[in-house]
Every structure is written in C-alpha cells, then in structure tokens.
Amino acid sequence: MIEPTTANATRASSTAQEEPPQSRSPITSLLLRQETTLAVVIVLIGVFIELRNSTFASVANLTQILQSTVIYFVMACGTGLLMIGGGLDFSVGAVFTLGGITTAWTLVHGVAWPAAIALGIGAGVIVGVINNLIISRLHVPPIIATLGTFFIILGVNVQITGGTDILPLPTSFQQLGQTKIFGVPVMILYALAVGVVSWFILEMTRFGVNVRALGGNREAAIGNGVRVQRLDRALYVLAAGTAALAGIIYAAQVGSGQVEAGGASTTLQVITVVLIGGTSLFGGLGSITGIAIGAILLSEIQDGLIIAKIPPQYNNIVTGTILICAVAFDHLRRNRLYRR
Amino acid sequence: MTALPVVIDGIPGAPGTPSLELRDVEKAFGQVLALKRVNLTAYPGELHAIVGDNGAGKSTVLKIVAGIYSSDAGEFRINGERVAWRGGAAEAHERGIAVVYQDLALVECLDIATNMALGNLPRRGRLMLDRKRMEREAARVLDDLKIRVGSVKTPVGLLSGGERQIVAVARAVRLDTQILLLDEPTAALGVRETAHVGGILRGLRDQGKAVICISHDLEFVFEHADRITVMRLGYTVGTRSVAETTRDEIVGLITGSLAPDATEADGGKRT
Numbered sequence: 001m002i003e004p005t006t007a008n009a010t011r012a013s014s015t016a017q018e019e020p021p022q023s024r025s026p027i028t029s030l031l032l033r034q035e036t037t038l039a040v041v042i043v044l045i046g047v048f049i050e051l052r053n054s055t056f057a058s059v060a061n062l063t064q065i066l067q068s069t070v071i072y073f074v075m076a077c078g079t080g081l082l083m084i085g086g087g088l089d090f091s092v093g094a095v096f097t098l099g100g101i102t103t104a105w106t107l108v109h110g111v112a113w114p115a116a117i118a119l120g121i122g123a124g125v126i127v128g129v130i131n132n133l134i135i136s137r138l139h140v141p142p143i144i145a146t147l148g149t150f151f152i153i154l155g156v157n158v159q160i161t162g163g164t165d166i167l168p169l170p171t172s173f174q175q176l177g178q179t180k181i182f183g184v185p186v187m188i189l190y191a192l193a194v195g196v197v198s199w200f201i202l203e204m205t206r207f208g209v210n211v212r213a214l215g216g217n218r219e220a221a222i223g224n225g226v227r228v229q230r231l232d233r234a235l236y237v238l239a240a241g242t243a244a245l246a247g248i249i250y251a252a253q254v255g256s257g258q259v260e261a262g263g264a265s266t267t268l269q270v271i272t273v274v275l276i277g278g279t280s281l282f283g284g285l286g287s288i289t290g291i292a293i294g295a296i297l298l299s300e301i302q303d304g305l306i307i308a309k310i311p312p313q314y315n316n317i318v319t320g321t322i323l324i325c326a327v328a329f330d331h332l333r334r335n336r337l338y339r340r
Numbered sequence: 341m342t343a344l345p346v347v348i349d350g351i352p353g354a355p356g357t358p359s360l361e362l363r364d365v366e367k368a369f370g371q372v373l374a375l376k377r378v379n380l381t382a383y384p385g386e387l388h389a390i391v392g393d394n395g396a397g398k399s400t401v402l403k404i405v406a407g408i409y410s411s412d413a414g415e416f417r418i419n420g421e422r423v424a425w426r427g428g429a430a431e432a433h434e435r436g437i438a439v440v441y442q443d444l445a446l447v448e449c450l451d452i453a454t455n456m457a458l459g460n461l462p463r464r465g466r467l468m469l470d471r472k473r474m475e476r477e478a479a480r481v482l483d484d485l486k487i488r489v490g491s492v493k494t495p496v497g498l499l500s501g502g503e504r505q506i507v508a509v510a511r512a513v514r515l516d517t518q519i520l521l522l523d524e525p526t527a528a529l530g531v532r533e534t535a536h537v538g539g540i541l542r543g544l545r546d547q548g549k550a551v552i553c554i555s556h557d558l559e560f561v562f563e564h565a566d567r568i569t570v571m572r573l574g575y576t577v578g579t580r581s582v583a584e585t586t587r588d589e590i591v592g593l594i595t596g597s598l599a600p601d602a603t604e605a606d607g608g609k610r611t
Contacts, residue, residue: 216450284449
C-alpha cells in the first residue's frame, strides 16, 4: 500500500493490515489498534521517568534501551509468528542458551564463525522440528510439549558445557556483536533486519496470510485446503530458529557462551512481549510492529525504573500490570471488532 | 486445475460420465458405523440434493468427498476416474471440488477478500501475495452474484450470519470448479436470501457444473433441485427426480415409512 508520505499520520497508520471496516471513523479505528495504546503508554512512562531523572531521554540512554530490546525482539518475532498461527513455544528460553553455547562451543573447537553461527541456528531448527513432531505425532498439547523440551534442553545445555561458560571467543566473532555503524550498535541493525523480514513474511506473503488463517480458525484453514501441517512445522522452526539466533547475538555481545543466560525468565519475557504487543493467545491477531513496541516498552520499564531510582521489585509489578491491562484490552478490542 | 469436458444438457436422465460417483461407500468412526452403504451419482449440469434426518450421514458423505475423511470401503470416482485422497482438502481442491461447509469455515479476523481466496491465494512471484488481484477477484465474483456486503476489506467477523453464509457460497463460486458441494447453504438465511442462493446454484448448474447440496429445507430442495438422494441411518435409500416424485414420497423415505429401493445397490444409476 503506497501512500504519499505527506499524508497525515492518522490516515497512514490506519491503512495498515487489520483494517477495520469503513463504517468506523478513522479516530476510532486508530484507537482500536494495540500499537497506538502502547505508544501512548511508552510516552507516558517516558515523561514520568524523565521528570524524575533528566538523563533518561539522553541519546546514550535511549540507545541503551534499544540495545536491550534486541534479544527480546528477535526472539519475539519468531514466537509471535508462531502464536499468531495459534501455536505456543515455552522452550525458547532454553533454545536461546542452546544457540549461544552451540556456536561458542564450535568456535572454541576451531570452526570458522560463519559455520559456527549456522550450526547454532541449526541446533534451534532441530529443536523446532522436534517440538513440532511431539505436538503433531504424539498429540501432546503445545504448552506441555515445549515445557518438556524446555527442561530437556536446559539439561543438555549443562551437559554440553559442563556447567561453565564457554570462552574466550575469537575477536572476529565478538566484533559481530560489539561494533557500531555510524554510532549505532550493530545489534540494533540485526533486530531491524529480523523485524523487517518477519513483517514482510507476515504481511506480504501467502505464507503470512495462511498463518493468520491457521491461527484465526484452524478448522477453516484445513477445510479450505491450507496445508496446515507444513505451516505448523515452519512456525515451530521459526520460533526456535530465532531464539537460537538471539542466543548467538547475545554470545557475540558478551563474548562468551553463557550457560546461565536464558532459561525460564527469558521464555516468559518473550511471551510477555508478544502478548503485550497485541498478539492474541488464541491466534490470528497480532503484528510485528506491535511486538516491536511491546519489546521497547518492556526494556523502557526495566531501564527507566532503575534510572528513576524506583526499587527493582516494582519492575515486575509494573510488567505484570501492563501485561494484564494489555490482554484485557485485547479482549475488549476483539469484542468490538467481531460480532458474536 | 485441469480443464474438464463440460456436458451441458442439464436434463436429468441424459447419459454421460458422472462428475461424482460414490459406490457402496462405508465409513466407521471407532465402533460407530456412520456410513453403511452410500451410493450417489451426480452429473454435470445437475443440482443434486441430499436429504435425510439428523445422523443419516449426510455431512460424513460431504467430508469424504471433500478430502477431510477417507472412506473405509467402496469406490469413489471423479469424472469416471477412481480416486483416493492422500492430500486432504488441498488435493480435493486441485481435483476440482469446492465445498461450502455447514460451519462455513470462515476466518473471522481476515477480510472478505482473503477468506474468499483462502487455500488458493493469488501469487505474485514465488512467495508474495497479490493482494490487489485478490481484492479485485473477490469484488468481481460478489458483483457477478449481485451480492452486496460492503467493502471486500471488511473483516468477516463483522458480518451477520446471513452475510457470512453468502460469502462462503461466493468463495466456492470463485474457485470455478466442476463440482460444488454445499452443506446446508440456506440454514442461516431469510426467505429472500434463500431464493438468492437458490438462483446462484441454478446458475452454476446451467453452466454445466455438478452442484451437490445437503439440505433440511424440503421447500428449497423441491424448488431448485433436479434430483434428490435420500439418506437414512447411514444408507442411501433412494434417488428421485424432482419432476417425478412428491414431497410425501421423499418424507416417507426419510422417515422409513417407505421401504428403501431394491435397486439401491446399483448406485441410484439411471437406467
């Protein structure tokens, strides 16, 4: 959809994917978008923190927020696509670690970094395939299947590393996570690339439409001849693959394969980002822009509360409150969007 | 989709290769025999109704033809060629069968145009969706059928039950297949909309398509169908030409107060 960039912002943003019917006023439809609400919340929190500590809005701090968004966002792209397709993956936090340590382990055993990265992502892909096989062949519900593989992979991770971090990693690899291009940390550019590709897949390809159909009404997708089993497999592979990729980016950033990185809290943070971003737990609805804003919001809270010298326990309290509000809003939105 | 020879005669009783033929088809779900012996023959240019009480097995027949279930025994032919589904509904699509399910199989969060193209999305390049073409096609089909549901970009979740039903019918029409199966296509419709759908189905028949329609609505069936196959308790008990039967006879076959045809074993074939 190409519109002149001079068109006012209200118009332009309301023409995006889930376009509400024309009978609704542009303002109502804009307000009904999860992204709008989240952007407002981000600004409000930003203003609140800035008032308490004026270093918040500095370029250095905002860059820092974006940088800490990268890991969650990259993972949330894959997990988000999966959840829009009606799936769920609890193993991503462990796959994150697995991706990082697989790449680190192969690096310290003399493998060149491009191959090491490929092997790290490959480890994630294998987990995705296994998750899908457990769900489709053994008929274990996704939440249980991936919770099971989550624990298994946590164990495997310790088995691979002997419980200690893998280091030192070659500088050529570390540079991949630490250099800056025109002052912008290269990590942020990776996240941007993953985001653009994910957005393209979801909004512009037949695959993306089929994913929405699958999540929106699985029976209907089957009845209309959508090849759902292939889609399912691709989605679990994407979720685990991006989790492994995020782990590799993290390993490059910190310069080691950390066995303690990731885990349950990472899984929960990623799912929280996806849900806050307006993705329905029941599938069908959701967008990559929403997920991006959700990820930024979460990083903003984590960063901002420290800067505003608010005790750390409030971090979780605020995150939990925002999650509940976001999902309640999602429900409200669905009710307004559809007749029942 | 292969081009199929179209036999436009539309006259019941005319010979020709049936578009769809089921012979002695059986289907069990665990211990329950859903279909015990089903014979059905539908010709090009025919509007063929399947009637029967709840639990007679009508929807199971539809799902076998649609590729959702596979039959346990019996023969299933499309245009004279014996088939056994392996690829599910996608394969049925490719073999020229379009289906309107009783639950309509629409995705609420997607718009009308996308719903109408589902399973057969127009492509641009290898992977991309040609959204413009999709919307154009949807608008054209709705226009041709004189269906007014507003913009094709309206999410299906916003439509009324009747509008949804008509979108589901339009989707099947868009596929332009030789065989159309509809499960209770008028269930949610008012009088005028029912007549509209009847008109659409007759139009498709006149184009030489085989239109097979499951319905409870005998009034609709007698007004629009050419032939009626009656199902009872997992059997097909008889097939009648609408011109040569009465409502009493059909009701009798449905309820079992009339004995099933002795010739039923030959598949309701016209002699």
